[in-house]
Amino acid sequence: MNHDDIIKQGTKVYSRPRLMDDRNMHYCPGCSHGVVHKLVSEVLDEMGLENDAIGVAPVGCAVFAYHYIDIDWIEAAHGRAPAVATAAKRLNPERMVFTYQGDGDLAAIGTAETIHAANRGENIVIIFINNGIYGMTGGQMAPTTLEGMKTATTPYGRRVDLNGYPLNITPLLAQLPGTCYVTRQSVHTAATTRKCKNALKKAFKASMEGRGTAVVEVVGTCSSGWKMSPADANKWMEQHMFEAYPPGDLKDTL
Amino acid sequence: MNEEVRLMKGNEAIAHAAIRYGVDGYFGYPITPQSEVLETLEAEMPWETTGMVVLQAESEVASINMVYGGAATGKAVMTSSSSPGVSLMQEGISYIAAAELPALIVNVMRGGPGLGTIHPSQSDYFQATKGGGHGDYHLIVLAPATVQEMADFVGLGFDLAFKYRTPAMILADGIVGQMMEKVVLPPVRQRRTPEQITEQCPWAATGKSGRGHRNVVTSLELDSAIMEKNNERFQRTYAEIERNEVRFQSYYTDDCDYLIVAFGSVARICLKSIEEARKQGIKIGLIRPITLWPFPYEAIAEVAKQVKGILVVELNAGQMIEDVRLAVSHEMPVYHFGRMGGIVPNPLEVLNAFKSHFNN
Amino acid sequence: MAKVIGTVVIDTERCKGCDLCVVACPADVLALARKDVNDRGYHFAMMANADGCIGCAACATVCPDGCIEVYRVVEK
Numbered sequence: 001m002n003h004d005d006i007i008k009q010g011t012k013v014y015s016r017p018r019l020m021d022d023r024n025m026h027y028c029p030g031c032s033h034g035v036v037h038k039l040v041s042e043v044l045d046e047m048g049l050e051n052d053a054i055g056v057a058p059v060g061c062a063v064f065a066y067h068y069i070d071i072d073w074i075e076a077a078h079g080r081a082p083a084v085a086t087a088a089k090r091l092n093p094e095r096m097v098f099t100y101q102g103d104g105d106l107a108a109i110g111t112a113e114t115i116h117a118a119n120r121g122e123n124i125v126i127i128f129i130n131n132g133i134y135g136m137t138g139g140q141m142a143p144t145t146l147e148g149m150k151t152a153t154t155p156y157g158r159r160v161d162l163n164g165y166p167l168n169i170t171p172l173l174a175q176l177p178g179t180c181y182v183t184r185q186s187v188h189t190a191a192t193t194r195k196c197k198n199a200l201k202k203a204f205k206a207s208m209e210g211r212g213t214a215v216v217e218v219v220g221t222c223s224s225g226w227k228m229s230p231a232d233a234n235k236w237m238e239q240h241m242f243e244a245y246p247p248g249d250l251k252d253t254l
Numbered sequence: 255m256n257e258e259v260r261l262m263k264g265n266e267a268i269a270h271a272a273i274r275y276g277v278d279g280y281f282g283y284p285i286t287p288q289s290e291v292l293e294t295l296e297a298e299m300p301w302e303t304t305g306m307v308v309l310q311a312e313s314e315v316a317s318i319n320m321v322y323g324g325a326a327t328g329k330a331v332m333t334s335s336s337s338p339g340v341s342l343m344q345e346g347i348s349y350i351a352a353a354e355l356p357a358l359i360v361n362v363m364r365g366g367p368g369l370g371t372i373h374p375s376q377s378d379y380f381q382a383t384k385g386g387g388h389g390d391y392h393l394i395v396l397a398p399a400t401v402q403e404m405a406d407f408v409g410l411g412f413d414l415a416f417k418y419r420t421p422a423m424i425l426a427d428g429i430v431g432q433m434m435e436k437v438v439l440p441p442v443r444q445r446r447t448p449e450q451i452t453e454q455c456p457w458a459a460t461g462k463s464g465r466g467h468r469n470v471v472t473s474l475e476l477d478s479a480i481m482e483k484n485n486e487r488f489q490r491t492y493a494e495i496e497r498n499e500v501r502f503q504s505y506y507t508d509d510c511d512y513l514i515v516a517f518g519s520v521a522r523i524c525l526k527s528i529e530e531a532r533k534q535g536i537k538i539g540l541i542r543p544i545t546l547w548p549f550p551y552e553a554i555a556e557v558a559k560q561v562k563g564i565l566v567v568e569l570n571a572g573q574m575i576e577d578v579r580l581a582v583s584h585e586m587p588v589y590h591f592g593r594m595g596g597i598v599p600n601p602l603e604v605l606n607a608f609k610s611h612f613n614n
Numbered sequence: 615m616a617k618v619i620g621t622v623v624i625d626t627e628r629c630k631g632c633d634l635c636v637v638a639c640p641a642d643v644l645a646l647a648r649k650d651v652n653d654r655g656y657h658f659a660m661m662a663n664a665d666g667c668i669g670c671a672a673c674a675t676v677c678p679d680g681c682i683e684v685y686r687v688v689e690k
Binding site: 050051052053054056057063070071072073074076085086087088090091092095096113116 | 278279281307309311312313315316317319320321322323324326327329331345346349353459460461462463464468469470471472473474
């Protein structure tokens with residue numbers, strides 16, 4: 001059976017998510033954001049939340065998430081997505097409200113908003129992309145940058161005596177009574193991507209059931225910022241990022 | 255609930271007026287001298303009656319971004335704070351203006367700069383009327399002089415904010431916030447239904463439901479050509495507001511030889527000074543700008559034709575005086591009398607200052 | 615025994631040549647074009663060994679740009 005026959009006679013088992021716009025994304029080749037965008041689109045579609053979803057986009061690489069996923073969006077100021085989402089959800093409790101934030105947005109400038117929204121147990125989902133670097137501004141140190149990791153503002157590697165320690169914020173969020181589900185995922189293989197999708201589903205469901213704040217951290221790569229090929233970045237992530245940020249559930253009250 | 259006559263503080267009047275207007279959400283953080291707004295709302299528990307959401311945020315930064323988030327869904331949302339807190343909100347206010355969202359911000363001013371004092375001041379005039387945050391934008395700025403106006407301007411502020419899709423500010427001073435007066439509270443209105451919000455705010459991010467296309471609330475546009483067009487649209491809105499919404503009150507201006515310009519509680523002190531001056535045969539008029547932006551340039555210029563000089567009285571080092579000078583194109587003497595640091599002048603002090611400038 | 619055969623359709627114009635699908639493919643079906651580039655200058659992904667495809671969708675799952683459609687036939 002040749003290519004055309006398989007297409008004609010076979011079943012389509014994977015296609016571009018319906019909720020993703022037919023346009024090229026601005027992300028660099030191999031960027032984890034694209035995979036997570038696909039997952040968010042698939043999960044919203046499969047859960048029938050297309051018309052109920054309000055996404056809150058951050059400042060950072062994902063600022064243009066609203067160009068790619070066909071739902072309503074609010075673009076927040078840097079770090080303030082959880083505050084924006086808090087009001088959007090409280091005033092529209094029947095809606096599905098989620099934030100999509102990077103490590104700089106969530107764990108540096110927006111630490112207070114993140115912790116307090118989670119501590120209030122706002123019924124929102126926080127999707128946290130942790131790639132240990134500021135991608136949008138050109139590869140500067142993030143709060144989650146690993147010790148020794150070279151960035152534009154730590155050109156000789158992050159030094160604890162100068163820059164402090166990498167901030168492992170997700171376990172902090174897991175400690176808060178307001179969070180119902182805190183998990184750390186990755187999207188570097190097909191298997192982990194499918195797991196991540198299930199985690200997102202679980203988080204969205206919990207939020208719609210009013211169980212509290214659900215946090216899905218996705219440890220991702222930034223091949224441009226890390227100055228590696230996407231494939232090498234995945235390997236480096238497994239070797240180094242997973243040591244500091246091991247994947248798995250940190251809290252599950254569901 | 256019907257109209258009701260009560261005795262209360264200006265800050266309390268804001269809270270009651272908000273509930274009665276049908277405000278959907280209030281987000282705030284305590285700071286003297288305006289904490290009674292949040293306290294009153296929490297005590298009234300409007301979520302049990304009108305369904306209004308009230309939330310004490312973790313900071314003023316969070317408050318204003320909650321306002322941004324709520325306004326982005328088409329809801330009538332507000333915050334209140336005092337000077338240092340309003341400084342913290344400036345980034346968020348700029349975003350709200352740039353995203354063309356209606357919202358109400360109350361600043362019950364205290365003396366600055368810095369942590370300054372908790373006592374009354376009007377030293378945030380520049381911040382409120384000249385932008386405050388980054389970028390080319392304006393707020394509609396309402397300056398109440400009475401507890402009644404504190405209550406009335408909640409509704410007016412929201413009406414204007416929704417009419418023009420732009421944030422409005424009530425710029426009060428600590429005196430109006432803290433003093434008690436008789437106030438007629440408006441009858442309770444129903445909050446808008448989701449259907450009414452969809453109709454009134456077709457741009458709101460409420461979920462795509464029934465719309466078919468998505469709404470995006472953002473202030474970002476990296477295409478300079480489009481960003482310039484956006485700015486031009488903002489400026490057209492501001493020009494329309496300047497044409498339609500100038501508000502002021504004149505006292506004794508028919509026959510005056512001199513003019514005092516003052517806003518907020520200070521205008522009431524000046525009115526006493528003017529009445530005393532009239533007893534002494536000095537004819538002074540008063541213009542009290544109610545909208546500080548848009549500023550009543552033309553009204554002042556019109557009265558200025560008949561006067562020998564103008565005194566601007568403010569609780570600051572001289573801020574609104576710049577707009578008064580613009581109004582009269584520097585064609586006559588315009589002097590300033592101000593107290594700072596939380597000191598409030600009495601009517602006699604104002605009159606003496608007037609006499610010292612105009613040799614009466 | 616049933617045999618699963620598959621194939622993929624790659625949107626070569628959207629592809630950024632990141633190579634992640636090539637790495638993810640368990641059957642060594644995919645490769646980046648060596649010489650050809652798309653309109654944006656990327657060496658796009660293509661089926662270098664089409665017969666090996668088992669339609670597992672690993673490539674499409676990890677593709678950040680949603681460029682890959684996967685078809686599968688179960689031959690009995």
